[in-house]
Amino acid sequence: MISTDPSIWVMAFFTIAITSLAFRDNPLAKFAEHTFLAATAGNLVTMAWRNVYNIGLQPLMKGSVIMLVPILFGVALYTRYSKEYMWVSRYPTAMMVGIGTGVTVRAFVEFQFIQQIIDTFKPLNSFNNIFFVATVIICLTYFIYSLTPKSQALEKSMSYVTRLGRYLMMVAFGASMANTVITRVGQYAGRIMFLLYDWLGLG
């Protein structure tokens, strides 16, 4: 049985409206997209407010005066809308970028450099291992951009290696691409399930 719940109908309308965008640019899709944009922003504010209140304002009201500093920093972000006081917003931005960079970069050396190198140490005793090590090195040379005066003469022969690296990466990208299809299908099938089962009451 087709659903009689008005909210299911609203949901079905939005689902179809967004899908229609793929067929043709139309006012309904535009309407749905604007709703999405606004609702996402509203949801963001809701969630951010909870954080501001729980981590900042509540401790402040309970007497931990030190929280005033980050709160003032947070408020200062909004000076970027004024030409004259825009520089004030640099303080919180600098703080945020400093923390963010520090937190990320400190892990990178081990996480994405040394650990990855260690795992590439493979005994060269099988085709797969040799192929693996060779692929890593050939693809890595693709990402070497600078040429010394000496190697500028070698640019031509280097370009064969870079091209081979590109081919090897293209194979990997082809595989990733096919995986993207399965993800999108899986995601969209969720909407079809909703339309079939919840809205139209089939199955």
Add this chain to the structure above:
Amino acid sequence: MAGKQDSIWIKLQHIPREILYILIILSMIVPLLRPMGLPITISPQTESLFDSLNTLEPGDVMLEFIDWSAGSMSFHEPGCIAVSFQAVKQGAKLVFLSSATEGPLMYELMLEKFQPVFDEAGYVYGEDYVYLGYVAGQETALAAIASDIRTAFSIDYYGTPLDEIPLMQTVHNYADYSMIISYTMGSPESFVRQFNTQYNVITHIHCGEMMTPTILPFWASGQITGLLNGGVGAAEMEVLNKRPGDAVKLTDVYSFSNILVFIFLLIGNVGFIMQRRMGK
């Protein structure tokens, strides 16, 4: 004669996109209405997640990051349910939290389906599982959660201070987490960086198939222990649990639509190559 053949190859390359779209939608509708129940092979990535979950002892704490948005609900929700089911079976305590803004509402939708499992196992909110809500700041927040969860959360999602929640009294930092899993479509690497690289906490990831290739090197090096590959992985997990659900239903959809996309790719290329050959 040649002109006529030419036009076929050109026509093959110019099928109106509306037809393609309708075909692809049909390829999803048909298997959903007429399920076939194809066999599912278990990948080594899912296997290692399952094995790792089975090492959980009663009372161990597992952090689950509900970081999906409605967009990937169709496979993240079943994945989360399957993983949580196995964790509950092992008697582990579950701490749910989110670093994505749609997370809290996704948690509530998931809970509607998962509540019976909690009830059956006798799980009580606050003692055996808890939901802490959303925290801003992405990787900075993850670093904070790893070093001291109380800097990121002072109360749970429903407003109870953490110290008044029995489960949270013994949960403070990385030393108290047996393992973490993140269901994410954002940046899975950041979880590995903050939990595994720094503190060697066992880290599992459930992300979309499209992101799996980018983190496979980390699975190969053991920095990620269990890697659930989108909807396919979720279905494998359901099979391992012997509780087929929504993810298994999706498997039939993959068969049809993947073959259809393959056919599109084939037609387009055959048309292209033949047209070029005729042109010569």
Add this chain to the structure above:
Amino acid sequence: MIIASGKLIDFIALILIWAVAAVFVWIVGGERFAIRRMPAIDAIEEAVGRAVETEKAVVMNIGGGGLLRGEYAPATMAGLTVLGYVSDLTAKLGADLIAPMYSDGGVETIAVATEIIRDAYMAEGEVERFKSEEMLPFLPVQASVMALADRVRPAANIMVGYYWHESCIWAEAFGRVGAIQVGGTTNLYQIPFFAGACDYVLIGEEVYPVSAYISKDPKLIATIVGQDAFKWVAAGLIILGSLLASFGSQWLTQFLSI
């Protein structure tokens, strides 16, 4: 021990990498080095040329990463450099430029992009051709992207910056109307799509040396050189470690794990 256990080599490596970078940036300088050819960037000039011949526009956009968030800002900045390059070319050669802005990339991104284009047109003495309203339309939603593609039918569509799912919509909308496409992003799982759909693609980190390639600024080149040095080191370590592993020695693995 003051250094956390298991992190000694990591710490030394970080200091070493930064020290080498500092040496290249402040002492050696980048004047003696060049950046290898980048077909994707070279293609841009060709594409703008074709736009002039066919009297069509060039579309360039810089993704939705904005400048505020650490992970996305570098890609956006690379995009802005390319935008500068493209607007130099369009100003010089006389093609129309459209640089659509979208999402909450933020007022600052839009302001910076506007300045960059205006500067380029000013430098060529073509400032009367600069019209911020028409050149930098704000497209909050994907529907307007498709409408734009259909209306303008540009000769080229250049996309360099940080992209999520919208990469697909942009590339497909402009591909449909037959534009030459150049794509580049650091978002790993969107690269495959660009690799398939664009005529020229910048793979991941290749987006960064673009600024050095275009501007030929010695300081920028020096950072790239410093970075490259450690790619050679990585390649060397991998070969050494694999050879050692072939003879059954785990020595290097153990050393690097200290």
Add this chain to the structure above:
Amino acid sequence: MSIKIIRKTVPLVITFLVGLLMIGQWFLNVPSLDELATFLQQWGILIAAFAMGLGSVNIIIRSVHRIQKREGTDWLYAIWLLIVFFLFAITGIGFGPASSQYKYIFNTILQPLSATMYPATLFFLVSAIYRTFKIRTVEGGLFVIVSAIILLANAPIMSASLPFLVTLKSWIMDVELTAAYRAILLGIGLGAIMLGFRIIFGLETTHLGREEGT
């Protein structure tokens, strides 16, 4: 001069100190650093939460501009945008996200939209695959052929009847792809470390905005 110090130098010094402190805390066993870092992380979360409002302010400003311009039907969309935004923000802040009111509007409006928005990319993907993915060059050929193989292998019905597809897929994924992506990741990792260098030592200042007013 002093204006330049306050407006430009001090922010750079903040980034420098905070960045080094977070890095130092990770590598060094100094308890006082740990405490400071924990503190700073909390500040970071709080400032990030404030920053989340910036996007909304952008949206409001843009919408007001669009309403003022009164172009075609565009301004009507802008009005609708503001209405929905305030509906969500007011309900969410007033009643809280766990309230039944907020859950209702979220589940009826945002959930179906968000759930369709990204997945609907499928259609663009499909037509791009059909239209643009052609065997033009060697690169393109490799790309298309591998895509085709993995597409088939990803279809359970095919992989069940043709087991070699599974073997081929797992070879591509575990050997070829892992190796290629590892090289890309090594490059990105070094790039990130170097970017950290540039930010912490003040070579990279784009995030602080234009030079104006310094």
